[in-house]
Structure formats: C-alpha cells, structure tokens
Amino acid sequence: MALSGKKIIVTGCAQGIGAAALRAFVREGAEVFAMDIDPEAGSATVDDANASGPGTAHFIACDVGDRAPVNAAFDAAVAKMGSLDVLAHIAGVHRHAPTHDVPDDLLAWILNVNVSGTIYTNGAAYKHMPNGGAIINFGSESGLTAEINNAVYGASKAAVHTWTRSVAREWGKRGIRVNAVLPYIVTPMYERFREALSPEDLAAHDKATAEQIPLGGKFGDADTDLAPVLVFLAGEGSRFITGQLIPVDGGLISVR
Template sequence: MQLSGKKIVVTGGARGIGAAAVRAFVREGALVHFVDLLDEEGKELAANVTASGPGRAVYHHGNVAERTEMRAIFARCADDMSGIDSLVHAAGIHREAPPELITDEDWDTVIAVNLRGTFVTNQEAFPYLKENEDSRIINFGSLAGMTPYVMSGHYSASKGGVIAWTRTIAHAWGKHGIRANTMAPGIESPMAAEVRERLTSKPISEVGASPTASAALASGMGDADRDLAPVLVFLLTDGARHITAQIISVDGGICPTR
C-alpha cells in the first residue's frame, strides 16, 4: 500500500511496460486511469486488476499525439479521481530503417507518438499536477536516446528529445512541486520482441550488435513486473521526493555511461 490514495495517469498502459506499471500501482493501492489504443487488452486489464485490488483502474481509448483527445481524457481522469498527482508516460512506437532510407511518413509518425505525445500529455497534465505540492512525471526515454541506433535514427531522435524535454520541465516546473524524470529501461516487452524479430534477418553490419551484448548482468533484458515496476513505484513515493531531472536506467548495465 505504498501508493494508497495516489491518483495516477498511465499512457501506453494496455500491454508490456505500461501494463506492468498499472498492475503495480493498483496493487499498491493507487487509483489509476490508463490510456491506449488497444481496447480489448485495455478493458481486460482494467477489469482484472480492479478485481484484485486494493486500488482500481479505468481504461480510456486515446491517441497521445492528439491534443483534443488528451485534454478530454485528462479532464475525465481528474474528475473521477478528484485530481491527478502523477503521470507515467510509457506510450511509444518503434520503426526501423537506415538513416538514408527513413521516409517522411515514418519520421513524422515516430516523432508524433514518441516526442509530440510526451509534449502533449505533459502539458495537459500540468494544470492538475501543479495543484499539488508534490507531483511526479515519469517520461519514458530509451538507451536509443543516448547511444547510436543505426537502424532507428528516428526512434533515437525522438527519445533524445524526450530526455531533453524532461530535464527542461523538471527545472521549469520544479517551482510548482513537480518532479520530472526520464526512465531508460532495458526491459523485455512485446515491442522489444517485435523489433528483435524484424531485425534478426538482417546482418550485424547493418543493424549493429545487440544492445544486451554490453549488459553487466548475464540476464540481459529485465522483466517488467519484477525489475522495472518496483522502481516506478518508488519514484512515486515520498522516498523519491528529492529526485528530479534525472535519467533512471533500469537496464542491467547496458548503458553504464552518459
């Protein structure tokens, strides 16, 4: 019950890392509203975790890059929970292509979801978060935002932007009691598995070595529920009240230097 009474919005919460966050937050007693485009998975997750308690979860269909949708969803979330004190923005997509072959369409799509989505959700959460003396934003960056991904330059660019944006709002909004950090996970997820499957047919000379090749731990990619969710819970507790403007890596040592 570390999060009893907390009012949390999670994006990308229907599967993978976002779903692990929803499960953990509800298990710790929080009220959780989460957003995704995967309606079947989202509704099922909300029903299952609410039945288990002790917190509860509500699912919303929404595109994080669409401001009108997000404004309406955040208003509904705040009305139902009587406010919002934390945003965990985990929604994101991945595309692959060498830099010279990235299309305008793919560039715009990746930047829209990963970077514009961060911008939109953070801004729409801001009026509610600043009403509290101790609010939290956790945006999801990536190892790709700190090191070259030769087959995903647009993804790297979007995640590098997330890191820069998050550090900026941490300083700009700190006066309102808002702590903002970037999570950089090295965690197994459906998206990671899909990317790996698409790239395994290509030679290493094209895609580069696997990121897990440099991991300090033999286990490589971590588990979302066991390795990442407890860190997310901690970052929303009083124990993390003096942590802001940081990149929090949960990656088994894949990227030990910044």
C-alpha cells in the first residue's frame, strides 16, 4: 500500500473530488482526518471509506473560511493521529457572475473560501509539519485563462496558484513540498452547472469539450483519473516535486 502509515487531512470530503481522495487514501492504508462544512454528508463518506479500509478515517466538521475553527480542527486531528504528513486541501466553491456588477456577498464568499481557506489550512498544516510533509492545493484552468462571467472564480484560483508556488519556495527549507492540482473532473458542482444550461447551450458546451480535450473529449473521473495522481503527490514518489501547477485535464490546457 502506497500510503501505509501516512497521516493525512482532507478538506471538502463530503462529495466529488474530496470524497474520491478520501477513499483513495484509505484504500492505500493511510489514516485520514476528513473535514467538511456538511457534517451529515461528511460523516457518510467517512463511513463508506472505513467500510472498505484497510486504512482508517475520522470526521470533524470545519469551515475552512474561518481561521479559528481551522486551527482547532487541525489541532484536534493531529492530537488524535499523532502527526501530520499530508494535507489535501480540496474544499472550494464556484459560481458564475457578471463581471460588471459582482454582488458583494458573492465576492466575499468565493474569496473567503477559495483564497482565505487555502491560506488558513496551509498555515495550520505547516505548524504540524516540523519535519516536512506534502500539501496538495486545488487550482483551476480558470486561473490561467480568460472566461466569460467567471472572472471572480478565476481570480480566486489564480491567487491559489501564486500562493502555492510562493510557499513551496519558502517552506521547502523545512522539507514541505507544496503543489496544486488543476482538475477537469466530473463533480456534483459540474453536474449542477450542466443542469442549469439550456438544451442549446448544453449541446454547444459538449461540442466544445469534445473538441478541446484530446484524451477522450470529456471531463475525467474523480476516482480513476484524479485520485491516483493525489496518491502519488501524497507519497514518497513525489518527494522531489514542489511548486508545480499540475493539470489533470485530458490535455485541455495544452491546446488552449
């Protein structure tokens, strides 16, 4: 098992990529503390992961956009596990908005969860990694390209990219490697986006996706296409990789 003995924290565990990461880490033998703002859904994913094993998982409710609860949750997790080797910070939010009139509450929500949440969780992990470790953040191709009605989300992810590369340089002296994954993966968030499209817009979206993604012409699967990458980044095979923005997108970014 690739992660036997590893102590890992996963944020955003209740669904989608976070749930897939939790399952993969437990399957590879890690002990995982899973965190989410939704205690019911988060606890259910932990129960599912524990049913399969062979690693173990625990759940603790946490709002990543609030510094004090983040610090308390990380302290409690490390007190239980004894140490911390890996943080997979997956929690994030997205919503399209017209750029000429962005509502204040939407702006604050996206920046708080996506930017402040990254800074808070990474800082909390740093305190518990005196002898090195791995932090996996989540960026987006939206932080690299220009997209209609998506500038706020894109700006938040561009901030994650810059943060990741900056702290990788600074924290490398402590043996902490920090990378960001840029996924193009089917998630509940993406499914809701599809459901909101008109039939004409959905057809146009699917046509563009088929043309722009060289591998398969569609979004990837969280369990089969992304989770193995996260296991690699959490394991010793990635010990000399840091400060990287790693697309897991079927080649999308390379052809844009």
